Amino acid sequence: MTVSPRTRDIHHVDIGTARLIVAPGGAAAALPETGIGSTERRLDGDDKVTGRAAYAGEEMPPGTLHGVLVTSPVAKGRIVAIGTDAALAADGVVRVIVPDDMPALAAPSVPPVAQSFVPMSDTSIRYEGQPVAIVLAETLEQAEHGAALVDLRIEAETPTVFETAETVTPRTEGNGYILGALDPARGDAEAAMRDAAATVDAVYVAPTRHHNMMEPSATLAEWRGGALHMHDSTQWTYGVRYALSGLLSMEPGDIHVRCPFTGGGFGAKGYVWPHQILAPLAARLAGRPVKIALSRAQCYTGSGYQPVVRSRVALGADADGRLTAIRHDTENVTSTADDYVEFGNAGTRSLYPAPNLSLTTRIRRADVGTPTAMRAPHEGPGMFALESAMDELSYALDMDPLALRLANYAETDPANGKPFSSNRLRDAYAEGARRFGWDARPRRVRARREGPRLIGSGMASAIMSTFRFPASARVCLTRDGAIRVEAGAQEIGTGTRTIFPQIAAERLGIAADGIEMVLGRTDLPETGGTFGSSSTISVGSAVADAADALRARIEGLADGTLPPREAWPALLRENGTGELVGEGGFSLPGDAPFDAHGGAGEHSMHTWGAVFVEMAVDEALGLARMRRCVACYSAGRILNPVTARSQMIGGIIWGYGRAMLEKSAMDPRSARYLSKNLSGVHLPVNADIPQEIDVSFIEEHDPHASAIGVRGIGELGEVGVAAAIANAVYHATGRRVRDLPITFGDLVG
């Protein structure tokens, strides 16, 4: 689908963007009228507010069958028999697919396949909610009813959960989930800790949580001859292609995946999960297109989750607050099939320099599905621990928490000594503190009271790895004079349908509105997934390169100068040229397929932020509310202040959810999630969130990370918020909560 032109003028009403980008010295930076950095409103906004935007599962080619997965009610065991008679006798049920029907599959490559165990490929049961059969019927209601009639005989065993599993070292050999060294160390942390003027040592727990994206995963699989066509709710169309090409031993080019709009994902739709493998197999067996839309309940086991991360953090500092030793040991839950590693100490490696460091990264294998990346992976759960510990250290030293951070400012990356590609964290601390009014904060806890409520403020640093993928893109001048930008990337809410045209517009010296953006298909230039805050940096750079190539071709037709926009169609006609195409790309040092924080390059790449929060706590009611949040970031150039601000606000609210609401509790006896619905799982709602969320960015142009001055922002907004909230609750009440979320019981009485 292409995005429709605007139905009417959208006004650039003032939404506070004037103070969004902060120039050196604290003045508001001037925003350009058009192109990069302008406050262009979403070019796909009209499609989204009118219901025209087409999501997966909303398309029904003639003859499409509805598929409903039958899932295992137990977490561990073996399927003994599957009775299908009753289901097959029900109205409208066409077929029931069981493990015996499954063709042999090649070994999955993980990632892009999310887990190395493919359900239904044998009779084993490895986690609760695992698909064991598929009911295909003419209507959704018939398929759902049929699924309820399938009779499962299972030999169940007692499952292991995080609490009962053993702590082990993850496999590194052939493990696609290893993103760095497991146990980096330098100096002698233990000895330095003994000699320190002040120390803290505590355990912090960030629990298992789910993505809870609003669009449940859905997929439509259709065979046309030997080729597979899928409309899939994914964050990575090319990943689906590669995953299925491997499993089904098919040529990648015979697998066509499209996803013009993804209804949220936050990581859940990054890799390829069982329903995306089973739908094409079911469609082949049935000889008809098959649509599988996970129910909300199935979303809790049908794709991954952010695993519980238990961190032990110990810090030692001298009397001036300079860290002499850091220790951060993490462990996360994973499945029995895959050693998924949540690098909870990723941020700890690069945020503060300490001469002595000891980090360990461990896992516990349990009878659960494989975890996956979720906003913000690694630094998200890990920085809650480190930045809570830093707050505790500030009280141990009787030092202002912000002053403690500044005393430990890293001029180069402590992990490898490399210079940063660009780093304005110091300015972010200063601007955030100024906007928040941090100077007026009393040092003591329980120092401010308003009626029945105690008021406290807390802060935290944020740091996030910069992830990059190679990417390609195309910018075309069509025969009728229109500009079209093409890239395989996805639109998931980050605004790619707006910022990619903005980039092309600036390079071509034209307006962004009116540029056609085509994305989300495997017949478009290849890109990585839309995750890890990597799209703008990678695909955006490729779009810029493609636009430059097109510009050069236009100039070539016009004696080396760029003629005015209106003259372009005539130029094509005069030269008898059809469509004019500019191809562009973005590659990584050493032609790596992926890199994190700068990879093999000379510079270390991270994004940073300073988060300040004010909490009001009513101890009689056990009630805490966030009253305001000020966050200032150093994240490279900001392509669109409006969409960037929304991303950060979203991230901050995710951080609020982590701090105050979210936990996917599991029953340890059955290894089942206790609530698999949106009424039992607490998520932030509008009334939880204060209107005063003040986001700003330090004006910055990163010359090394990409071709367009940017790094990434999507994950960063979530980092640090939970620590800032917990620190503010401590400041308000003197109650230190180290086990999230902060609940009534932590605050009452």
Add this chain to the structure above:
Amino acid sequence: MTTRPHDHPGEAMPATRFVLNGTDRAVTHEARVTLLDLLRERLGATGTKKGCAEGACGACTVLLDGERVNACMVLAAAVHGREVTTVEGLAAADGTLHAVQRAFVEQDALQCGYCTPGQVVSAVACIREGHAGSEVEIAEWMSGNLCRCAAYPQIVAAVQQAAAELGTPQGGASGAVQSTAPAARA
């Protein structure tokens, strides 16, 4: 031989007749079909979204005789003789956006867009109900619509902008809200 959809002797029902976005519709369907699935799976009206199918997310919000309801909690048969307005029915015939739709774009009150049709329809009703008197009141009365992208402050700003443009009805049902909502916010 497979059964043709919607042709079940034992469950034959008279057609449900209703007005969808100003157009008369008559549909035969099984008794168990919800209004949401009827819209999305039978009528191709996919603007209305399905987030949970149990009344917990608001993605499926439509107006039933002008009042906001979760379409997943309404049986299709129950709309017989009534009027349903979905997100597809808000803009003018020439495509001009409804003030609420325009405000959502201008305030950037959306990201992935999946909750957005429900938010927009809910906001139209919220304003008509007289529940858009203050930021706090809007946030309370828009809390039946989850947004995991978390565009909440922008949604409040969009509702405020549209309410100012459309004018708020007098003597709405907001009295009770004004007395309870602020107390709930510390």
